[in-house]
Amino acid sequence: MDPGFDIVKAGHIEFLVKDLDAAKRFYVDALGFVVTESDSRHVYLRGLEDRSHHCLTLTEAEKPGVGHFAFRVASEEGLKAIEKLARSRGLGSKWVEAEGERGQGRALRLRDQFGFPVEFYSKMLGEEWMLQKFERYRGAKVMRLDHFNIMVPDAASAYAWYVDSLGFGCTEVTETEGSKPELWAAWLRRKHTCHDIAITTGKGPRVHHAGFTVSDRSSIMDAADLLASMGYLKSMERGPGRHGVSNAFFLYLRDPDGNRIELYTGDYISADPDWVPIRWKLNDPQRQTFWGAPTPESWFNEAMHVKSESGGFEEIHAPVIKDRPDYLLSAR
Amino acid sequence: MDPGFDIVKAGHIEFLVKDLDAAKRFYVDALGFVVTESDSRHVYLRGLEDRSHHCLTLTEAEKPGVGHFAFRVASEEGLKAIEKLARSRGLGSKWVEAEGERGQGRALRLRDQFGFPVEFYSKMLGEEWMLQKFERYRGAKVMRLDHFNIMVPDAASAYAWYVDSLGFGCTEVTETEGSKPELWAAWLRRKHTCHDIAITTGKGPRVHHAGFTVSDRSSIMDAADLLASMGYLKSMERGPGRHGVSNAFFLYLRDPDGNRIELYTGDYISADPDWVPIRWKLNDPQRQTFWGAPTPESWFNEAMHVKSESGGFEEIHAPVIKDRPDYLLSAR
């Protein structure tokens, strides 16, 4: 299963926002991201634990959504091997030259078979570590990017691509009920945490959320207080709570444009190569929230569209199996 | 406004439970109450911070509900003064002799004008302090009783009784909207915290919940994990979250019989005699949960009935003004 290249981790994501100043207030003042640099149309942000240029780019746009998301690869040779793989699959790819994206070396952009704009890069400018600059800590004190969560019509196909072709390990899965269970979602890792990317059944291609790590549960509680105090009542969509899958503690937020992020803390280390995936049933009431609280319907309906080559957004396709637990289907 | 006696604090409450063993598992194994003593029909519980015999009595009964709740009074003279006050108002009262309730001195029981069985006592047996016996800490690590929350048809009348006649201070209030706001709820104190009793508009007499203090937010998160792990998914009715009123962090639980308690932490000290009540509007979305999460309808519909003299339960009366925020009225 060695693909001939090393994907290191979920690297960064580009969010499209209609109002850069409003987005900056949310991400910097309330969530505590560090501004590495900005221009009239972009703000490049990193977490307090990050030592490289950015993990989140805010790009001014007419409509919200996701511009692209990116994985870091161990070497330039890895990028070339991925290009080769992409060609062999007939996927569109192009090179983004160094500094084509600020702070970044030469990068490969794919349009994958599910419609996602996915970037692979191996070099990024180093930046000052703020981890022990506690006087710079603000708001939710975001540490770093942890993972992407994407919605695809056919989770099994996406699983095959990420695991068999790109070399991800599988940490946890969700399956449908019945005698012939089908894969409904999968949590896949390259770095030694629960996941770098989660694949979920749903209308797609859409990005459900990007997960960012905070230090502990107290940081999430403090963030909720601060967001409420700053008037972001409607930003808090779900949580705080404990996940069944991943065991992490979470709070889901919508930014002023509706883009969704997760504040996330407390999963586990998954370094063992013989890790046997944890298995969950779609209808298990403790799967999404370990404490049993039902997930709101908006969580299944709404997600971020992804930018297409033409400048619009990728067309959405219906899922091939049911896209939510039965308690929500029966409530209709 | 000196009533001639000193009520010290909310002292204890008696919950009626159908299955003592099931209740004991919930309160002792999951929530960490300390058993002071028990007999075939009762379990007397105290918190880790308590130095007296009990703050919660579980009494086996055919139906759940509240047997009585009790305030501690500074002296025997205070009890007599309350008896005199009760007579002057035409309220039924009787003396419960020492050890009529285990561990307690002579006590006065009133049937107040709202139908509640309220006890006043001045002496209780001392017990070992577990506060620094950390090896005895279990589950939610309940520290002590903090307050009662009662539902009454006419909050203004109950306010007058507690404040003008019994000498409580008012810490916070909720009022209806409009040019002629009416009192909808009040948080009243004797000890120097946010409250010993809260009065809420609703069908009554009913006890909405008893609030018990835990040390910090982490204890509440740990309790939610443990309750989920022990199978008490349906016990977690609301929260965890931050209150607007009281600023406390909370988790509302239903015991195996449906009796409601609150795990509560982080309100403030209210020692100042010139404290000006904090004022909230009934429809303020941050009033109940500071983070804006709507309160479930069950929270307004369900509460504990109180035992009547005859051994049944007190008859319920409708509220004189609306009993819930407009978002719930309009949802009907």
Next chain:
Amino acid sequence: MDPGFDIVKAGHIEFLVKDLDAAKRFYVDALGFVVTESDSRHVYLRGLEDRSHHCLTLTEAEKPGVGHFAFRVASEEGLKAIEKLARSRGLGSKWVEAEGERGQGRALRLRDQFGFPVEFYSKMLGEEWMLQKFERYRGAKVMRLDHFNIMVPDAASAYAWYVDSLGFGCTEVTETEGSKPELWAAWLRRKHTCHDIAITTGKGPRVHHAGFTVSDRSSIMDAADLLASMGYLKSMERGPGRHGVSNAFFLYLRDPDGNRIELYTGDYISADPDWVPIRWKLNDPQRQTFWGAPTPESWFNEAMHVKSESGGFEEIHAPVIKDRPDYLLSAR
């Protein structure tokens, strides 16, 4: 033991500092006090939970120390009763007119029999409550003043004055070893917490520290990180740790002038009038730090001198019994 007046709580303290700007950086930027107002020689500070004008005054002076400390009293009548008491004991007293201290009504200042400048006041200007203005939270997020800790040559005499004459309750005591134990220290309360003032045997009159409340242990850990990050390494004199006495979690700090404060959280509610004092032995290794860590010698040697009538500092007298545990005496 009713003294004919009601002392409410420890109200405020005045610290003398040589450099107002440096002190402000420490108390406001690092510890999170709120500036109510300031002039060229004073900064008036309150905590996030405070609803009145100040609990800490910084006054520019040539030498550090304590200008005065003050208790809030329930009424103007109470002030007059204390004046009468002071006269009957031959203590010097004078009235400070309203606004003689900014934000404060008429106040009585005593020079007590131990040499301390103690103020009693009943009225103070109300101020905006910051408790739910989470966007204003900074640094250690100090909530309010909790207590004073004073060093006196004869703890038994000071105990008698505070308990028998001023009406304080006694929550905990420390005694010397042996068959005839002597009172070494006492924790005395008016509000329903562990204490408003602690009396310790030592050279005096000196103020050992003022204790300020924070919300929880995480706030103390965060404060230590921030102080270290801001360069205040030498400010952290002792802790963080858990006290035996009071059970509180603590961190002792020295301000830029060497004045000592305690960040303090997690003691208990002491409303019961029949509270039996908790008793500790001076040599118990868990008395000061429950985890057994020895207290540094500086803790016994250094404390704040108090301003005298003449503008200098009160003369210091030697303790009448040993002023520290044997492990420190034998180390000499």
Next chain:
Amino acid sequence: MDPGFDIVKAGHIEFLVKDLDAAKRFYVDALGFVVTESDSRHVYLRGLEDRSHHCLTLTEAEKPGVGHFAFRVASEEGLKAIEKLARSRGLGSKWVEAEGERGQGRALRLRDQFGFPVEFYSKMLGEEWMLQKFERYRGAKVMRLDHFNIMVPDAASAYAWYVDSLGFGCTEVTETEGSKPELWAAWLRRKHTCHDIAITTGKGPRVHHAGFTVSDRSSIMDAADLLASMGYLKSMERGPGRHGVSNAFFLYLRDPDGNRIELYTGDYISADPDWVPIRWKLNDPQRQTFWGAPTPESWFNEAMHVKSESGGFEEIHAPVIKDRPDYLLSAR
């Protein structure tokens, strides 16, 4: 620098203890390790997050110390490659057959050039995951093994072995002062955390401590309270506090036999292959404890001896450069 095999992580360590029951009380009742199995001379322990047989073995012995420590390797082929490497260096090695150590597949044991008994293994029995069995959580709630810390006379040589030959990455280093700084200590990783092994200058071969992960700072505070309450005052050698190196929050403990462990939480993810080591100076007061508290001398003097082939302990050699900061040297 690809060594031809993949070391996965620090895998387990064997502590020699004189009294198995006393050790079990400490590790299981106080620290919350899970007993996987035991026999008359061994107890095999795992953390709440572990999915394999053991990360800590307690072996009854006449003297305390370390029997061996072990790294997990990705495959059986890796073990053979390490054997080949060992032979090429003239190191003694032997195969421990499957189940020669309970729950473990075939393993290679080296006596490395520094005298340490180091094991490499690729298979271990799977065990039930306790991560979401919150009702099984006890005491300090240890999650998993994180790292070993060893003392060697010549840190530069050990660095070369681990980095150049075994393929570890270097996360942080400590160097001596002066114009020709020498390597004094290094933190080396295979899994994506701060380290799997730290190499420190000192008399050696000795194991300074084994670090075990807990969930958050609250767990460490709770552990200190519990240990104190259970009588383990002298077990708490250093902390709690924040490290400069690693940024982790720590508490160092001595077990009943004096073996040293660290409770550890809150370092960072180090997945990037181009990670530039963080550099510290030996005399930096924030290096060991970010808050500036000096490290006790015992921390430099005492460490665990390691078992020799003959059944005794390896002979100790003096360090080639100074083995502690100047503030301790000058205090002599």
